[in-house]
Amino acid sequence: MDYVLTILLPQLLHGLVFGAALGLLALGLTVIFGLLGVMNFAHGELYMLGAYAGIAVIGVAHSFWVALIVAPVLVGLVAAVTEMTTLRPLYRREPLYGLILTFGLALVFREGARQIWGGDMRRILPPFTGSTPLLGMTYPNYRLFLLAAASVILLALWLFFTRTRAGIVVRAAVQDAEMLDGLGVDVRRVFTLTFAASGALAALAGLLLAPVFTVYPQMGVEMILLAFIVVILGGMGSMGGSVVAAFVIGVAQSLFSLWMNPQRVAIAIFGIMIVVLIVRPRGFFGREGVLE
């Protein structure tokens, strides 16, 4: 019992915290995949821009909470402009064009951030410190907040996609954009707004995780690989699948760390992905026709 409380439970909490944040990142990625049919390689950079935008806003407003609202909006605007000026002309072309474009955009955003803010690591202080005694262990308050905030946001997104007309329109666009166009919906507007919201979501994840992971231009690259694995495991284009897979990866990564050096856990995560894809080639909740 002692082992469960002092060893397993904290690791499980680490996993849930990380999984929830990863879910935020992966959800935007999977929606964009559904819309464009390509992985958005620049998604990690939008996550990184969220953290840097947070630093900029905190510098002016001196408030983490203000930054938590303003920074995602700013990055959402950047994403919207990017979609309208670069991605839109490529929608009728092969998906490969979009893939190469987002790869290029990732480089531009990353090097742009390096030029503006420099290559040094930066810190964002958590809005509150301290720890909470929890079932005989001690857990940092900010990480508990992170778990709660990410879970609430994921729940809100689920309600948005299932209970609101706008959410259903986005899901319809993900399923079949041409059909939606035929029904008279302004699909271009849906694409732009969805891309902007996906960028804002990535930025929100970036800023929420910044006090834990610190901020540097490469931070998106390190996270995006895991987010890709999450999207593949969840089933390409499946939103619910991505959230489930994010928690599976987060918890698995954390628990494996008890028995192997966390540096080697990445190998185990790839192992899980291979096994799942052998047993279920479409991932947890993949739909027919995607990448087939």
Place this chain on the structure above:
Amino acid sequence: MRRVAWLVVLAAVAVAGGLATAPALSQSKVVKIGDLGSKVGVFEGYGKYQTMFMQMAVEELNARGGVLGHKIEMISEDDETKPAPAVRKAEKLILQDDVKLLVGAVSSGATMAVMDVTKKHKTIHWNAVSCAEFMRTTKFHKYYFSNQPDSRMQANGLAKYIVDKMGKKVYIFYTDYAMGQSDGRQFKTALEKVGGEVVGVAGAPLDTKDFSPWFGAINQSNPDVLFLAFAGTDSLRLMTQLHSFGMTKKYKLAGIDCFLLQQDLPAIAEPMEGFVQLAHYSAFNPDKQMAAFNERFKKKFGVDGNIMAGAYDAVLFWAAGVEKAKTFDSDKVEAALEGMCLDSTHIGRQCIRKEDHQVVMDMHLYQVKGGKNLPIARLEGKDTIGEPMVGKDPVEGFTWEIKKKN
């Protein structure tokens, strides 16, 4: 009257001529030295203080007429804390700038890579902070000198204190590259030799952002003491995270000398309270020599000194070697430095051991109290330096395997 006027004109011409030729003379008699280290990134604090301490030595020497009548000019380069740029910059300093002394680097991996360059170009190379155990053993070459207590020296002094005063069961957590691996290995060896038990070991990559995935395994091992071999911003993050998980209160803490610089301590005083380390210098050591040195440094830069003070001695030793050899020739300076003792170092009299060019350093065990490194015991240099092992493998037979005790 006319004669007086002529004399005035002549004197003016002479003065003007003298002024005109003076810079030309001083310019022709300049000797350059190189300062190589991390100026940005995870170890930037160490690199920046290395520059400051070298600058202090250069200015003091130049105020006394330089070395062999040459004004000393220092050139600083950033090695990005990586071996490849360190090699590139070392080549630049030696071949382009013609430095006669190269001090650096900061990271052990970079320093070892630079040793190949200084060996090839026969340049006096001084290490003032890197602590991997290979530099004065398998990688050693005759132009290499060090006044940094390496992993073996630190482990020899610290292990016994930990077993006697802090606890026998120790978990070793290290940064997984040359420096941390070396510290972990040497500490494990020394601890087991004095009857301690290593209950777990783990390495985390350099520049790890989140250490929490490692904490479960540490708690699982249930140690008395956490031995931490990290440095720079890694240490800052690690301590902040250990503290937020309640682990700085749960375990006693010990670590390497360069874990954090004095400047970082006040901001992280609470997590660091009680942390024990073995080092050659602290700004808060009441020792007269150290206090006087710190006073000079503080007057110049407005901040307290730290363990990078070894870089000051590096320049002083080299200058003394040049004066003794009466030449900048590396072979002759190297011969002059072997066995040399100097009274004016940051901690007083120190001597270079002939066999492996390691400075024999008296050190103190320090404990952090209220954000200050305060001495708790003094150790003689001869008791920690260990036998010379030039050309021998210092980790022969070593294994990371945990020997469980009943």
